[in-house]
Structures are given as structure tokens and as C-alpha cells.
Amino acid sequence: MSKKPLIVVTNDDGITAPGIQTLIQVVKTITDRIIVVAPDKPQSGMGHAITINAMIRVKKVDMDGVEAYSCSGTPVDCVKIATSKIAKETPDLIVSGINHGSNSSINVIYSGTMSAALEGAIEGIPSIGFSLDDTSIDADFSATPPYIKEVIDYVLKNDLGKSCCLNVNFPAVDSELIKGLKVGRQANAMWEETFDERHDPSGDPYYWLTGKFVNHEEESEDTDEWALKHNYVSLVPVQFDVTAHHLLDDLKNLEHEEKSR
Amino acid sequence: MSKKPLIVVTNDDGITAPGIQTLIQVVKTITDRIIVVAPDKPQSGMGHAITINAMIRVKKVDMDGVEAYSCSGTPVDCVKIATSKIAKETPDLIVSGINHGSNSSINVIYSGTMSAALEGAIEGIPSIGFSLDDTSIDADFSATPPYIKEVIDYVLKNDLGKSCCLNVNFPAVDSELIKGLKVGRQANAMWEETFDERHDPSGDPYYWLTGKFVNHEEESEDTDEWALKHNYVSLVPVQFDVTAHHLLDDLKNLEHEEKSR
Numbered sequence: 001m002s003k004k005p006l007i008v009v010t011n012d013d014g015i016t017a018p019g020i021q022t023l024i025q026v027v028k029t030i031t032d033r034i035i036v037v038a039p040d041k042p043q044s045g046m047g048h049a050i051t052i053n054a055m056i057r058v059k060k061v062d063m064d065g066v067e068a069y070s071c072s073g074t075p076v077d078c079v080k081i082a083t084s085k086i087a088k089e090t091p092d093l094i095v096s097g098i099n100h101g102s103n104s105s106i107n108v109i110y111s112g113t114m115s116a117a118l119e120g121a122i123e124g125i126p127s128i129g130f131s132l133d134d135t136s137i138d139a140d141f142s143a144t145p146p147y148i149k150e151v152i153d154y155v156l157k158n159d160l161g162k163s164c165c166l167n168v169n170f171p172a173v174d175s176e177l178i179k180g181l182k183v184g185r186q187a188n189a190m191w192e193e194t195f196d197e198r199h200d201p202s203g204d205p206y207y208w209l210t211g212k213f214v215n216h217e218e219e220s221e222d223t224d225e226w227a228l229k230h231n232y233v234s235l236v237p238v239q240f241d242v243t244a245h246h247l248l249d250d251l252k253n254l255e256h257e258e259k260s261r
Numbered sequence: 262m263s264k265k266p267l268i269v270v271t272n273d274d275g276i277t278a279p280g281i282q283t284l285i286q287v288v289k290t291i292t293d294r295i296i297v298v299a300p301d302k303p304q305s306g307m308g309h310a311i312t313i314n315a316m317i318r319v320k321k322v323d324m325d326g327v328e329a330y331s332c333s334g335t336p337v338d339c340v341k342i343a344t345s346k347i348a349k350e351t352p353d354l355i356v357s358g359i360n361h362g363s364n365s366s367i368n369v370i371y372s373g374t375m376s377a378a379l380e381g382a383i384e385g386i387p388s389i390g391f392s393l394d395d396t397s398i399d400a401d402f403s404a405t406p407p408y409i410k411e412v413i414d415y416v417l418k419n420d421l422g423k424s425c426c427l428n429v430n431f432p433a434v435d436s437e438l439i440k441g442l443k444v445g446r447q448a449n450a451m452w453e454e455t456f457d458e459r460h461d462p463s464g465d466p467y468y469w470l471t472g473k474f475v476n477h478e479e480e481s482e483d484t485d486e487w488a489l490k491h492n493y494v495s496l497v498p499v500q501f502d503v504t505a506h507h508l509l510d511d512l513k514n515l516e517h518e519e520k521s522r
Contacts, residue, residue, distance in 0.1 A: 242503060
């Protein structure tokens with residue numbers, strides 16, 4: 001590309017989160033053509049939610065010389081409005097994060113950060129989600145910039161294919177403890193949920209979601225969980241085709257033309 | 262199984278929607294062990310959203326002899342609370358729907374109905390989402406019961422594998438026009454969004470999401486969109502591993518140990 005790339009930045013922790021500030025600083029070293037559209041409040045756990053029965057507000061905000069907007073919608077709404085309403089041309093890249101909390105393994109499904117990246121991929125725009133394995137508001141993002149720049153440079157130069165994006169997760173350790181970058185697959189892990197039951201002053205019950213993370217394949221070295229646990233930056237390519245292609249043949253038993261029923 | 266199957270029923274249109282009533286009537290012909298947990302308000306487009314920063318209310322409701330609860334959470338919350346808090350044993354099946362509106366192709370990603378089914382699969386429980394290609398409140402579900410029963414019977418007898426669920430979509434046509442059932446893959450289609458910009462009485466802008474559905478592969482006969490368009494009931498197996506396995510080798514170029522940087 002002749003001119004500098006146009007990069008859209010979003011997240012799910014909200015426009016004031018420290019994680020997105022770090023990401024913007026890295027993007028500034030690559031281009032001066034930046035559009036930030038991020039939620040006006042935390043939207044963690046929103047998955048691929050979109051706003052279809054309510055209006056969306058978009059407000060220009062002051063952000064140190066960068067064109068930036070806060071948006072009342074979900075992370076996916078932010079991407080949609082950035083690409084279809086705010087950007088005057090198709091962005092060269094969408095980056096989402098840095099999330100306060102890991103989005104490895106099954107978390108990719110629940111994550112607003114990764115859904116924003118996936119929405120970019122659905123729209124045919126190269127996209128990357130970045131997350132740090134530390135949910136605290138004062139998480140230390142200082143080890144992340146060189147890796148973020150490296151991955152962004154790679155994606156700007158190499159075609160991921162139109163239906164894919166990248167899920168990059170950082171271990172929450174000091175820079176000198178990071179062992180490198182490892183490419184892998186989504187681990188087969190899940191949250192074993194329990195609900196904490198409490199009672200309000202009227203005696204009626206209410207519930208808080210709690211849960212324990214369980215990795216069903218601790219020993220598999222080709223997964224994102226293994227990489228993170230062993231202090232590697234994890235990178236997983238992600239696609240939006242969720243067809244279980246391996247089942248198509250078996251299920252043909254269910255097929256029939258109506259006259260044969 | 263010796264006793265009748267325990268089936269959990271949920272949806273994303275809310276517990277009072279006509280679609281879930283049809284689904285419950287079909288399930289009643291299969292078993293008398295039924296638990297309904299559905300949102301207390303419409304939750305369309307919620308994707309795989311979960312409620313992590315708010316409490317959840319669950320309220321027992323009267324539903325013609327069936328054990329039923331309305332839940333203030335998302336469709337995924339409903340599944341989590343049904344399996345971990347309400348059911349005394351692991352359900353044999355989770356069914357979600359019948360959605361008022363198709364969840365074929367890319368809609369599987371945005372759909373609360375399908376996210377509920379996928380959540381079941383994540384928990385290792387056979388799960389099916391059903392949707393009718395008609396978003397209206399008075400949609401005609403009368404053609405769906407024999408197919409629903411057929412697919413449920415199949416899933417109760419055949420192992421889908423622990424990480425998969427089924428996405429079943431009905432064309433919105435009279436029973437006698439349905440040509441049969443076709444197994445296929447998720448079509449490569451998308452919504453081309455536009456936002457309708459309006460101004461409030463103070464002159465400030467707000468936006469409504471609108472969009473046009475575009476199928477990038479109209480001619481491919483092995484997709485869910487083709488099946489629906491040609492009056493077949495469409496069935497797509499769906500998985501929660503979103504790793505783009507075909508990209509893993511290429512991306513190895515990005516891998517490195519830290520000492521080599």
C-alpha cells in the first residue's frame with residue numbers, strides 16, 4: 001500500500017480502559033491514520049451480541065490527537081459503525097484489546113474482544129484481538145508492545161484469507177520471563193459453572209455466576225493454554241465458519257426428500 | 262436409556278414467544294421429563310453473551326404442567342443455570358427455539374438461539390437449535406413438528422460427538438411445500454450493514470442498525486441458504502472449535518523463542 005494503513009482500534013473493556021491505551025500507543029508507531037471506536041462502558045462477556053432493538057449513540061471524544069468515538073453499543077456494534085459509518089474507506093486492519101483477561105481456549109466464544117475481531121473478519125478486513133491474562137484494572141501491559149507490533153506488521157504484509165482473524169494472548173509475567181511466541185489451536189477447555197445463590201431482603205433468591213476453569217487437555221503442547229501456562233505469547237488463527245465438517249457425512253442418514261417420508 | 266430422557270428447553274425470543282410453545286408441545290410427545298428455562302424478555306442478537314457483572318433472577322412460572330422458569334439472563338445464562346442449578350442430573354438433550362427468524366449462514370454467530378445450543382455442546386450435552394425463516398410474532402410453526410421430532414429422535418439415539426450441536430432451519434412455507442430435509446454447511450454470507458442516522462430533539466445524532474443480507478455463494482447447493490431457498494429444512498452440524506486449522510502451518514513463520522528476537 002502506498003499510503004500508511006488505516007487502522008481501526010476497539011475493545012470490550014470500554015474506551016477508558018488502560019489496555020486500549022497501550023494498543024493505541026503501539027498503533028501510533030505504525031500509522032497516523034487511526035480511528036478508535038470503543039464502547040462507552042465495559043462490555044466483557046458480550047460475545048457476538050449486536051444491538052437490534054435499541055438505538056446506538058456515538059460521541060466524538062478527545063484522545064490525544066487520535067480520532068476517537070465512544071459508542072453505546074456492543075464491541076461488534078463498534079466495528080460495524082466504524083467500518084460502515086465513520087471510516088471513509090475500508091480499513092486495512094482492525095485491532096481489538098488489549099483485553100484485561102485472557103481470551104484463550106473457550107473464552108474466544110464469550111469474548112467481546114474476539115467477537116469484534118471476528119466481525120472484522122466477517123467483513124473481509126484483516127483483524128487481530130489482543131488479550132493479557134490479568135483481569136485487574138491495573139494490569140501491567142509493558143511486555144506486550146514489541147509482540148503487538150510484530151503481529152500487526154505480519155498481518156499487514158500477509159493475507160490471512162478473508163474469513164480469518166488472529167487471537168493473541170499474553171501471559172501476565174514480566175517481559176524478561178516471556179519465552180517467545182507460539183502458534184497453536186484453541187484448547188478443549190471450559191468453565192464448570194456454579195451459581196452463588198443469595199436472597200434479597202424480601203427473601204427472594206438471586207444468583208451470581210461463578211465458575212472454575214477446567215482444561216481437558218493439560219498435556220497437549222499445541223494448544224493456546226499450554227503456551228500461556230509456559231510463558232509464551234499464544235497466537236491462534238480463528239475462523240467464523242463453525243460448520244462441523246467432519247459430521248456432514250454421518251448426518252446424511254437424516255436427509256430425505258419429502259415423498260419418501 | 263432406561264427412563265425417559267430429561268430435556269431442557271430454552272430460546273432467545275423469551276418464554277412467552279409462540280415458537281417455544283410449539284417446541285414444548287413436540288417435546289411433550291417424547292418425554293414427560295422436561296425443564297423449561299427461558300429469558301423473561303426477548304434476547305435476540307445476544308450471541309454468546311453471558312451475565313458476569315450483574316445478578317440473575319430466576320422465577321418459577323406456570324406452564325400447563327411443565328416445570329418452567331423465566332430467567333433475567335441471556336440464553337446462554339439460561340442453559341448454564343438449567344444444567345448447574347435446576348436439573349438434578351445431566352440433561353440428555355437441550356433444545357433451543359423455535360426461533361422467530363432464520364439462523365442460517367452467518368446468523369449462527371449472532372444468534373442467541375444457537376448460542377444456547379452451542380453452550381449445551383460446550384457442556385458435553387447433545388443440543389439442537391430450531392429456527393423458522395419468519396421473524397413475525399404470528400409466524401406459522403405448523404409444518405415444523407414432524408421434523409423436530411425426527412431430529413430429536415436421531416440425536417437421542419446417535420452420538421454427535423461431545424463438541425457439536427445441530428442448527429436446524431425451516432423455510433416459512435406451508436407443510437405441503439416442504440421438499441424434505443437437507444444436511445449442509447454454513448453458507449458464506451453476511452450482512453452488509455448500514456446505519457440509519459437520525460437526530461433527537463436536541464439535534465444530537467443517533468443510529469439504528471439496518472442491513473442487507475448478501476449470500477456470496479448463491480449457486481452452492483451444499484449450503485444451508487440453498488436448502489432454505491429451495492424449501493428444504495436445513496440441518497448444519499456446528500462446533501465450538503473456531504481454530505482456523507488450515508492456517509496453522511503458514512503462521513509458524515511468526516513463531517520464535519525469545520532468545521532469537
